[in-house]
Amino acid sequence: MKNCSRPPSGVLSLVLAITVLASMPACAAGDTVETIVMVRHGEKPAAGLGQLSCQGLNRALALPRVIESKYGKPDFIFAPDPARQKNDSGTKYDYVRPLATIEPTAIYFGLPVNASIGFSRTDDLHATLLSPQYKSSLVVVAWEHKIIEALARKIVSDAGGDAASVPHWASTDYDSIYVLRITQNEDKVKAAFSVEHEGLNHRAATCPGA
Template sequence: MKRAVVVIISLIVLFMHPDPGFTQSAHKLEKLKIVIIRHGEKPPQGDNLNCQGLNRAMQLPAVIYAKFGIPDYVYVPELGLGESTQHARMFQTVLPLAAKYNLTVNTVHQERDSVQVAADFKAKKGTILMVWEHKAIASIVRSLGVDDKNLRWPDSDFDSIWIITFPKGVPTLTKDKQGLKPSADCHF
């Protein structure tokens, strides 16, 4: 008799929560915050930051720390080696923050690997800082589950911050600004 009651209660609980994994996943995602910025300003030609972009990179640690604390993870696209280092700007942008707080910069993903990037991020908890190429950001945000067909990062915008959180497991995008106006001069 006792065994029958336990079985019945177990079945009731099972049918009330048809996907117990979802509840655990949603709870884990609630502890995830993804902070997305674009690399700093760039010259018309070349793979590096210009002086304004470098000055932005030097000011970013204070902004990121004030708004989000020290990130648990930092990601930039795979750098690439050889004569062309197209993703150097993202690494250069985050380098002052990484140096100041002794952070590892993860370069494992290709710029357009939106599905793999999203899967990697969803397996984590804490704060992730992603510094990426602006034309590839919307695809990653959609792969994270944000349902917005009009996502676009303007070519002239180096100051935006996109933040994805997961209240009750639902991806939610909010937007903020760094509030920086870095000098275009190189004083070094």
């Protein structure tokens, strides 16, 4: 009977390495992928107040684990400047709602929040997110839903995609997550868009400890 010996351990390791590499998704040399995860602020009180309701606070407190399980640890977090006032149910208030929503996430991951951009300054937010320093990063953005919708459409359109692929964000929807994955290679940019969900509807309407 012919004796069939095993290949040397070095050869076996090389074969296994080649097999693993062959099974991985192809990625062109030099590609960079930036993932932008955009969430709306949590639920608000009837009077607005620029603030969260207790239900919105409970959403904010549960959000860090959702971000972690879906995307891992962010590299950067953005929220609008809370000192910029917004008309909320007919009265202007300092707009702290998005920052209050994302603060538990920033605290959980030990990260600062970039809150230097006014909530309505879509062009400034767009330019900042697409600047070179973020092109290989996971960026979480907490903002106002109409601004998120407009921003996502602009990024998709600028990358040659169909802006209409970004759906309307309903005023009653606090649970959606708009995700953009931007792949850059030299002068070519592609943007893949998807809608995901936090799964945090129907949180308690009473504040923690109440």
